[in-house]
Amino acid sequence: MSANLPVPLLEAKAVAKHFGGVKALRDVSLTIRRGEIYGLIGPNGAGKTTFFNCMTGLYVPDGGGFVFAGAPLVADAPHRAAERGIARTFQNIRLFGNMTALENVMVGRHVRTRAGVLGAMLNNAATKAEEAAIRQRAIDLLHYVRIEDRADDLAKNLSYGDQRRLEIARALATEPKLLCLDEPAAGMNATETAELRELIEGIRRDGTTILLIEHDVKLVMGLCDRVAVLDYGALVIEDVPAVVQKDQRVIEAYLGA
Amino acid sequence: MNKWLNPRSAFGIALITIALLGLPFVAAMGGQAWVRILDFAILYVFLALGLNIVVGFAGLLDLGYIAFYAVGAYTWALLASPHFGLHLPIWAILPIGAGLACIAGVLLGSPTLKLRGDYLAIVTLGFGEIVRIFMNNLNAPINITNGPQGITLIDPVTIGGLKFSGNTQLFGLTLSGPMKYYYLLVALAILVIIINLRLQHSRIGRAWQAIREDEIAAKAVGINTRNIKLLAFAMGASFGGIAGGVFAAMQGFVSPESFSLMESIMILAMVVLGGMGHIPGVILGAVLLSILPEVLRYGVGPAQMALFGKMLVDPESLRMLVFGLALVLVMRFKPAGLWPSPERKRELSEAAK
Numbered sequence: 146m147s148a149n150l151p152v153p154l155l156e157a158k159a160v161a162k163h164f165g166g167v168k169a170l171r172d173v174s175l176t177i178r179r180g181e182i183y184g185l186i187g188p189n190g191a192g193k194t195t196f197f198n199c200m201t202g203l204y205v206p207d208g209g210g211f212v213f214a215g216a217p218l219v220a221d222a223p224h225r226a227a228e229r230g231i232a233r234t235f236q237n238i239r240l241f242g243n244m245t246a247l248e249n250v251m252v253g254r255h256v257r258t259r260a261g262v263l264g265a266m267l268n269n270a271a272t273k274a275e276e277a278a279i280r281q282r283a284i285d286l287l288h289y290v291r292i293e294d295r296a297d298d299l300a301k302n303l304s305y306g307d308q309r310r311l312e313i314a315r316a317l318a319t320e321p322k323l324l325c326l327d328e329p330a331a332g333m334n335a336t337e338t339a340e341l342r343e344l345i346e347g348i349r350r351d352g353t354t355i356l357l358i359e360h361d362v363k364l365v366m367g368l369c370d371r372v373a374v375l376d377y378g379a380l381v382i383e384d385v386p387a388v389v390q391k392d393q394r395v396i397e398a399y400l401g402a
Numbered sequence: 403m404n405k406w407l408n409p410r411s412a413f414g415i416a417l418i419t420i421a422l423l424g425l426p427f428v429a430a431m432g433g434q435a436w437v438r439i440l441d442f443a444i445l446y447v448f449l450a451l452g453l454n455i456v457v458g459f460a461g462l463l464d465l466g467y468i469a470f471y472a473v474g475a476y477t478w479a480l481l482a483s484p485h486f487g488l489h490l491p492i493w494a495i496l497p498i499g500a501g502l503a504c505i506a507g508v509l510l511g512s513p514t515l516k517l518r519g520d521y522l523a524i525v526t527l528g529f530g531e532i533v534r535i536f537m538n539n540l541n542a543p544i545n546i547t548n549g550p551q552g553i554t555l556i557d558p559v560t561i562g563g564l565k566f567s568g569n570t571q572l573f574g575l576t577l578s579g580p581m582k583y584y585y586l587l588v589a590l591a592i593l594v595i596i597i598n599l600r601l602q603h604s605r606i607g608r609a610w611q612a613i614r615e616d617e618i619a620a621k622a623v624g625i626n627t628r629n630i631k632l633l634a635f636a637m638g639a640s641f642g643g644i645a646g647g648v649f650a651a652m653q654g655f656v657s658p659e660s661f662s663l664m665e666s667i668m669i670l671a672m673v674v675l676g677g678m679g680h681i682p683g684v685i686l687g688a689v690l691l692s693i694l695p696e697v698l699r700y701g702v703g704p705a706q707m708a709l710f711g712k713m714l715v716d717p718e719s720l721r722m723l724v725f726g727l728a729l730v731l732v733m734r735f736k737p738a739g740l741w742p743s744p745e746r747k748r749e750l751s752e753a754a755k
Binding site for chain 1: 604606608615619624625637
């Protein structure tokens, strides 16, 4: 890691979002650097998920914007964010429940493959080769998150922990530069959380930058290189965990100690 | 490739081929009316598989499907009848009909992209009615569709000098008009079955399924849901357009009343009762639902005479009563359809636990 020469991957510039009178995000500016694990924490309703949704194109911000990998993110369609290299998981898991685990990951390859209707109808050599590659990559990803033995099970029949892993595998299938995890440890026990931590560290080692929204303070502080704290839609602090932990405003707002 | 060389499946395919080839001769023993019923059964298979792309694969509830069938039928009627004096060949009309239906599909699809479930059903239902009412009223100020009287004397299908109406002698066999249409329709149906099968297990098919399951998650993994949904509408509509063209040629006559809401509902019922999204199920549903009412038409009258010695209930109303009851029973005891896909079966049996 080039800690001396940090390269920004994602810059949020004064992002604002309000729902009626509620100001969910007040001019939030932060920078995620290439190759780091970046934590975003804050009490319930602080605007973490809203920030996520603005970034991934589900919401259109009312002010400000994002610069991703050197070019502005156009906040029009979520599929474009995925195209640019931003993948996400959801706070309350959103898998394609009645598709198998393998098919779920195969759908993730959609944005990096091209076969259209004509290819499918003719089933020509190029389409067959692409289809085989999609399948192989999906199998590899299931291995990567260690649920390869559940490949042919319907996603909704997987255990909670495996569903989380599958969602990560599906997100990785889009070949993201930035992987955004929305509370991946929610509802997990200590063992599962430890395994998840290992998985996240592995993903970072393999070259993907990670943005982590999490309630589990211990996990965030132990895992993240830098942490940002949101409170009432505003950025309180953005720094390394050791500094954030000692910050008086953070303790008041969130840690409650 | 190897699975086609497997002797057991080769035997199965041979058996099905012989059955499909011989079927119209068996039906003809009961009169040409039964061959026509067979023709319509295959036509409905074609239509149901077209609708299956929209409803079964992409999960978009479309109650106006018959509109595309109407567009295809009127395209044929206007381009190959004395009405405008045009007599274009099938190679021109079917693609034009499919293309116009495709455009109609995109026209219906684009304003309804954000709608789902019941709301989409209502809008598509309205669309189907609009098209029918247009056909009914486009006889003034300029007479385009000839209004409720419909268009008559439509050219039959002609391929390479072979006219599909009237009898043809071939290898010592007499092929009647409906028989020839039967073979044409079977060929078209096989084509649409292959397209359905291939689409289902393709990148596009998976994208449709993903949208059906969770549209937001589908967007998040980079699926352009707008285009993929429009594609489903366009493809389903094109098949409807082709079916409509063959229907017009086969009947020699079209009028707006062939394209009522009831027809849309029947086709949807074929898809749902057979097993939504499951191609063999949809075929079964289409065959049963098109043949059963006809069997009842010929069956309930004599059955009453045999049982009670007189007509107690008008056969026409009894027919629909029995038919409705059969639908209710299927939905009660086989909610996933008569022949659901293995996944869907599992899904529903788990939900019931």
